Every structure is written in structure tokens, then in C-alpha cells.
Amino acid sequence: MAHAVTEAKPESPTSGAPKMSQRQVLEALSGLLLGMFVSILAGTVVSTSLPKIISDLKGDQTAYTWVVVATLLATTVTTPIWGKLADLFNRKLLIQLALAIFVVGSALAGFSQDTSMLIGFRVLQGVGAGGLTALSQVIMADIISPRERGKYMGIFGAIMAIGTVGGPLIGGLLTDSIGWRWNFYVGVPFAILAILLLQATLHLPKGARRKVSIDYLGAALIAAGVSVLLIWVSLAGQKGQFDWVSATSFWMVAAAAAALIAAVLVELKVKEPIIPLRLFKNRTFTFSVIASISVGVAMFGTSVFLGQYMQLARGATPTQSGLLTLPMIAGLLVSSVVIGQIISRTGKWKSYMVVGSILLIVGLALMGTIGYDTNFVVLSIYMFVLGSGVGMVMQNLVLIVQNVVSPSEMGAASASVTFFRSLGGTAGVSVLGSVLGTQVANHIADKSHELAEAITKLGPAGATIGKALQSGTIPNVSSLPESVRVIVESSYGQSVAFVFLVAVPLAVITLIAVCLLPNKKLGTKTTIERQYEEDAAASATGHAHSTGLIAAAAAELIDDADALIAGEPLEAAEAQARAGDGGEPQDGRVASIRSIEHR
Template sequence: MSHRQVLEALSGLLLGMFVSILAGTVVSTSLPKIIADLKGDQTAYTWVVVATLLATTVTTPIWGKLSDLFNRKLLIQLALAIFVIGSALAGFSQDTTMLIGFRVLQGVGAGGLTALSQVIMADIISPRERGKYMGIFGAIMAIGTVGGPLIGGLLTDSVGWRWNFYVGVPFAILAIILLQVTLHLPKRPKAKVSIDYLGAVLIAAGVSILLIWVSLAGQQGQFAWASATSFWMVAGAAVALIAAVLVELKVKDPVIPMRLFKNRTFTFSVIASISVGVAMFGTSVFLGQYMQLARGATPTQSGLLTLPMIAGLLVSSVVIGQIISRTGKWKAFMVVGSVLLIVGLVLMGTIDYDTDYVVLSVYMFVLGCGVGMVMQNLVLVVQNVVAPAEMGVASSAVTFFRSLGGTAGVSVLGSILGTQVADHLADKGAELTAAIMKLGPSGLEIAKSLKAGTIPSVSSLPESIRVIVESAYGESVAFVFLVAVPLAVVTLVAVCLLPNNRLGSKTTIERLAEENAAAGSGIDSESVIAAAAAEVIDDAEALIAAEPLESAEAIADAHGARRADSESGEHPSL
């Protein structure tokens, strides 16, 4: 396929990803306002984010496995439809419980979009060329990440936050139509389908229980980390996940084949994905909260203020993607990206509510560069080494563990943030009490709201109280970034241990066609390689044995003999 043909085929896919990113980020700057309007607290704030991530995480490997069994084009259109229905319904939410429920439906569709977009890219683009197209995907993600908060802020400030959930509907419909018109994938060979229902249920149950535990433990009004409830939830998750591993080892077509973990590239990519997921999702969630609750920005301003991080992600993903495609080399860039990720998180851990914005912009740009250089390329290096028949499940597995890390990270970091804010407000209790007493009855209402843990509307608070609240949130968000640093170190170690395999030049469809052709002719690939090696050795021996003037004749005779054998059918593999 030419560059133009590839772009045409990817147009619907790119628009689908844009819808997914837009719908996910459009509420990021509006979430404090949404939760305040729906009378929610920090737990609800965290769960509105976690609900989508949880559903995305649990369903990603299932979508990936389905893509190895069924029509991938139809599956991604179905995922888009589910996603946009969930988004539209979320706009009708009357309380945080309804919002969380519809965000779960949104996450189911997002799981399909996340898994299938990577798989379909591998179908039509070789690993060597995929770098620059992944750069385009990175650019689309950056545009959606930039445009989402800006559009969300404008809609919230002008017509109301509910339009945040409606804005993606026309884009999704257009994406479904574009996919139908422009994406033409060859028919998959008919095969007996075996779906691992038990494995899917056990994985979903184990991961869900684990993530619900880390989301609720230690939260105000919930249970403590060290409690009977925590014990039973952890035990239940462990039993379900152990049972899932046993099932995956025995079934014919597992959701996540355990044999993939024998591949060193896959294993270290999974480890790196878990930790980079925390950095990617955690920073995007809590950075918006920092801008509004620590700096008093409006939703629109919050979107604009986070532009430096998005710029870093955009520049690094596009530029590095182009370089990787031209050179075929990737490891050095991923190591540098991992280092930048650590540096960015450490720098963000030094911020306060009144940090100079120019300094803050540099910190965000460094962090964005780190995420952009590592995130997409982890999928690329795995797709480069796995068998074509397992492309879907392997790609989705890396994404699954990234989402798992992000979901658990947002949950734990959200819990830490809530505790830190409460502690900082308690430390400034005397100062806060004095400010509240001066306000009279209105001050008592504010005090009740803060004590209940409800997310405040900082811009509406009196100046004397607002400074205290902004300071508490500024210091707490900085601490959250520091907590993520050890995980970024894990990413660096895992990336350093990745085998430095050169990127291939064939698409998944081409590789699969070759395998099918070889299987159809009864050829054993190992015997082909052994025979070819033997021919090279024989020719070399002939060259060495011959006199210099006879070398050409010796080589010609050797090759002529091979051709004669091949034509006679003695060595069809050659």
C-alpha cells in the first residue's frame, strides 16, 4: 500500500481514536464542576475516572482475543457504537452513581477501540513503517487531549457540562461510516471458534475486585486498608486470578496465553506498561485537578494551562516515530524517554500552588516528552516479535496491563491525595477556623462541606479560605507526583532489559499469508532455514576449495546444481 492508501485506510481508525480520546479528556477540566454540581466527594471524583478505566482494563484483553477470531472491522464499529451510547447517556446523569454507571459502558467501548486500533494497524503496516504512523496516532491523541479540555471548558462555561458527553456523538457516527468505506481488510480464514468464557469471567472478576479494593480502601466513609473487608477482597481477587492462570494454561484458546510470558520482549513490555500507565493516567487526572483546585483556574483556563505537557507528548511521539521508521532503531529513544519520565515526575513533585507558570510549563513539557517516547512504542516492539496469529491478544495484553496500572494508580493516588488534603487542612486548622468564624453563617456551610470531603468550587470561596485550600491541594498533588517516581524507575529498568530486536519490514497480513502458504505446502519453516543455511555453507566451501580464477565457475556450478534439484522437486523448500 502507498502512503496515501494507508492514510485512507487509517482515516476512520484515526477518527475513532480521536472520539475516544476526546470523550475521555473533555470532562477532565470540567470534572471538579460536575462533581460539585452532583454533590459528590473525592471518592466520587476518583470513581468517575476509575469506572471508565476499570471497564476499559477488564474488556481490553477480551476484545483483543475476539479480534483473533472474528471480523476486526465489524468489532471496532461495534466498540464505537457502545462507546458513543455510553457517552450520550452519561450526559443525562442526575447523580454521581448514574454517571459512574454510564462511564462503565463508555469504558467497555473504549476497551475495544484501544485494543483493535493497534491490531488493525499491525495488519496493514509493517513494524519498520509503523513508527511514523504511530507518531500520527500520537498526534491525534495529543490533539484530542488538547482539544478535549478546551472544548469541555468552553461548553461547561457557556452551555453546561452535560454537553461534554454529547459532543463526541457526531464524530463517532462519522467514524463508523468512514471505517465502512475506507477500511478493507482481507477475509480471515474460517476456523472453528473456541471462546474462553471461564477465563474471561475469572480475569474480569479478579481484576475488578482488586481495583475496587484499591479504590475504596482508606477513603472517608469506607473501610481501612488493614481491615477484615480488605482481607476478604484481596483474598477473593487472589483466588480468582490464580484460578484464571490455571484455566489459561489448559484451555485451547486462552484470553491471555501464558506462553507469551516466555517471550522476554513481551514480559518486560508488560512490566514497563504497568508503571507507565500510572504516569500517563495519573498525571492527566490530577494535573487538571491541580489547575482548578490549587491555582483557582476555570475549566477553560485549566485546559489551556496544561498545553505544555500535551505539546511535549505531541512533539516527542511524532518526531521520534519518524526517526524510528527511518532508522529501524528504537531502544535508545525509549531509554531516553524513560529517563525524561522520571525527571518530569521529580520536577512536578516540587510544585506548589503559587509555582511560577513558566517553570511549571517546563516541568510539564519534560513529563509529556517522556510519556510520548515510551507509551506507544511498547506496543510496537511487542508486535514486532509475536506470531501473526497472536497479534490481537498480544497487543491488547500490553494495553490491558497499561490500563491496569493506570486504573490502580489513579485509585491509589486518589486515595493518597484525599488523605494528604485532609491532613494539610488539619495542620492549618487554627488558621482555617479563624477565617471561617469571620464569615459567620456562610463560613459554617463552607466548613461543613470541607469536613465532608466534598470537592470545593475554589473560585467561589472567600479569599481568606481559598488560599488555605489552594495551598493544601497544591502540596498534596505534588506529593502524588513524587509517589509515582519509583514506578517510573521500574519503567526505565524494564526498558533497559528489552532485547534490542531490529524492526521487521512485513505487515501482519503478509506474515500470515506466508505462514499459510508454508502450511499449505507442508513445509516446515525450520527445515527451510536449515536447508538454506546448508546451501550457503556448501557454496562457501566450494569457493574456498576452488582456485581464484575458478571461483566464479565454482559458485555458478553450485547454484546451478541447486536450481536443478529444485526444478526436479528434490528440494522444493529452496
């Protein structure tokens, strides 16, 4: 007797995934874009004004470096924490909170009376920046697939252009006309508008939420280890501090190493690590992290000291400095927008990132040849090449990681790549800042005879200038007499060029890592759609397993019924049931057999 069991067909894996129209995506992005604009504006508006700010607050090169490092360090440490929080709480509320923290820190920085206060408020600013950095990546992955993301790069490029290009110009104008403190206040009205716009426009589709725990111990150990290491790098060998080879250096390095080793051990054991070390089993993630570290050094480290070069080696005002750095920004924007569109249309990315890595190496090497009197046309070409390389590599490293990791690890993976990029930038600014300070001191020492002659000719005014230069504070170059200014400018020009050369080997590491990345084509599903697909697939597997069990039980019952109808005694059927099950017969099955016999 033939019997057929019909299996229910599960729904299509993505049938339940919510779809957003292009208009809905654009509406959702509007508040996010304004929030990013505020972040970019607040970060770039002070870039051309920092030499003036540090000079007014009587800070030295170490203070200059740490005003930048403080924000980057706080961003680095908090980015993965924000990524974890994104898996637990409302993402819209989180990004609004991050924006509020960011702007409060920025506004308070405007009231700073010395470099210590400024550094402290920049830490608060960095906490908010960590949230904006991590959450913007996660939210974008929620609503835009990797393949389609290039379509929106033009909009992002325009916003970045306004913030990146307008920031230094606005900062320079404010510093030259009203005062540098307004650099920190200018973003407040934009931030309030961004928070309101996010509330009105950002309606994220509901995705799966899993209960997570925050690894506060791991975060604290990472923060402690990285902070101590960076403090050691920035202070060792500096005038009035301690030597590279000294008892202080030994204890600081030992403490940093102990904290970082403990952090690794904690990350291996906790249920929800800040940086899931299992992600390093994925080749794409591992090589993206390596590339991110080195590109972070190149991007943050060199851009920070480019403003110093313009003002201290070329005698430019803050406003002029903003205008003179436009070629690098233009290269970054053009390459990121154009390549983003091409990647979106083709789904292929690797060849463009290899080219970008090569341009990064070439741009840094060319910038390593500059001096205080380099022709501006030549300098503009060098900066454009460097910016093009950064634009083609930086953001795509996050994109390709999001393309391969599980939706449940999207927040942690995106934040981790950004974490290591920020870590590279933080370490780069600290190390390169220390290198710059040492180089400037050495070059001025080499020209001490010329400097002494120039100062002597100035009389009493020269003695005051000499004391200021010996103190290590960053000078206001434009106010120096011509004879002294040329010496200072040439020293800073040579020193900044050396900083760019130091970054070249790191760019080579970026190229190697990019070449080793698996060349996987970009997907066409958003994170939410992929999550629905995974959940539906798991449900379908469970459904098939249950259906199979029911079908097997039904077949056994029918076979027993057939045997009973053929005249076999009930005891034989029960014995067969015991033999098949390895024990007592199932009550339901025997009851069914008895029912059939009775009938």
C-alpha cells in the same frame, strides 16, 4: 544407471500476500483515525470539567476517582476479549460496534443525576473504549509494517493533537457557557461520521482466520479480582468507610486474591486464554508488560490529577485548566511524532525508549516539587519534560511486541500489553486517588487552626463553608472567600505534588524493564504478509516432504527394475521388498515389478 528426480520449486513465501499502496493505506486509516479522534475527544473533553461535574453532583474524592477508574477498569477487562474477537470476526464490523457502544455510553452519561449513574454509564463507555484500543492496534499491524509505521505517526500526531488539545478546551468552554452535560454529547455527530467513514474506506486485506473460543470464565475472574482489589484500595482508610487493618479489608483482599489465583489456573488450562501465559516466555513481551504497568500508572494517574491541581490548587476555570495543561500535551505529541519518524527511518528504537524512560523519571520528580504558587513558566517546563517521556515510551511498547510475536497471536499479544497498561493506569488512579484524598484531609487537619479562624471571621456564611469542607465533597474553589481559598489551594497543591512523587519508583521500574528488552531491529512486513509467509513456509515444508517420499519410492522401483532386467528372479525382488518394508510388500510396488517383468 544414473537417475535424476526433479523437485518442484515452491512459490516465494510472500508471493501471495496482498500489497496495499500508500493511497489505500491512507484511505483505510481515515475512518480509523476519525474513530480514534472520537475516542480521544470523549476521554479528554471531561478532564478539565470533572471537578465541576463532581461538585455539582455532590460527589467526594472517592467518587471523583471512580468516575475515572470505572472507564479504565471496563477498558482493562474488555481489551483482551476484543483482541480475541478480532481473530474470529470481521474486524471492521467490530471496531464500528465498539465505537457505537462507546458513544452511547458517553451520551447516556450526560443524563446522570448523581455520581452513581455517572459511574455506571462510564463503565459502558469503557467497554467500547476497550474495543477501540485493541482493534486499532490490530488493524494497524494488518496494514502497516513496524518499520513503516513511523511514516504515519505525523498524521496520528495531528489527530491526537486536535483531540487531546481541543478536548479540554472544548470541554471547558461548554462547561463555562452551556453546561457540563454537553461534554458527553459533543462526540455523537463525530461518532456517526466515523462509523460511516469506516464502512466506506476501511477495506482490510483478507488474512487467515482461525477458529477461537472466548475464555469468559477467565475474563469474569480477572474482572472480579481486579474490581474487588481496586474497591478496597479506594475505600479503605476513607472517612465513613473501613480501616486499612480491619475484618472488611481482610475479606476483600482474600476474595480478590482467590479470584486472581483462580484466573491464573483457568488461563493455564483453557485452550484460548484471555491472556496467553505462554507469551511470558518471550523476554520482549515480559519486560514490555512490566514497563507498561508502570508507565500506565504514570500516564493515567498523573494526568487525571493534573486537572484537579489546576482547578483546586490554582483556582483555574475548566477552560483555563485546559490551556494550562497544554505543555504536557505538547511534549507528548512532539516526542511521539519526531521519535516515530526517526525509528521509521532507522529501524532502531531502544536508545530512544531509554531516554524517554529517563525523562519520565525526571518529569515526575520535578512535578513532585510543585506547590499552589509555583511559577507557571517553571511548571510548563516540568510538564513538557513529563509529556516527552510518556510520548517516547508508551506507544512503542506495543510496537516492539508486535514486531516479535507470531501473526496468529498478534491480537492477543497486542491486547495483553494494552491490558496491562490499562491495569496499571486503573490501579494507579485508584491508589493515587486514595493517597490524594488522605493527603488533602491531613493537610487541612494540620491547618485546622488557621481554617477555623478564617471561617469564624466570615460569620454565618463561614459555618456553611466549614460544613461543606468537613463533608469531604470536592469544593468549588473559585467561589470560596480568599482567606479560605488559600488554605484549600495550598492543601491540594502539596497533596498533588506528593502523588507525583509516589509515581517516581514506578518510573524507575519502567527504565529497568526497557533496559532489559532485547534490542531487535524492527521488521519490514505487515502482519498479513508475515501470515502469508508462515503459511507458505509450512506448505513448502509439506511439499518437500511429499516430494521426498515420491522420489524415494521411484528410486526403489527403478532399482528393482534394474535388478529384474539384470536377470534376478521376481521372487528375489519381492523378498527384498519385504525385508525393506518389514512386512508384506506394497501392492503398488509389486504390481510395478510384475509389469516390468511381463514387458
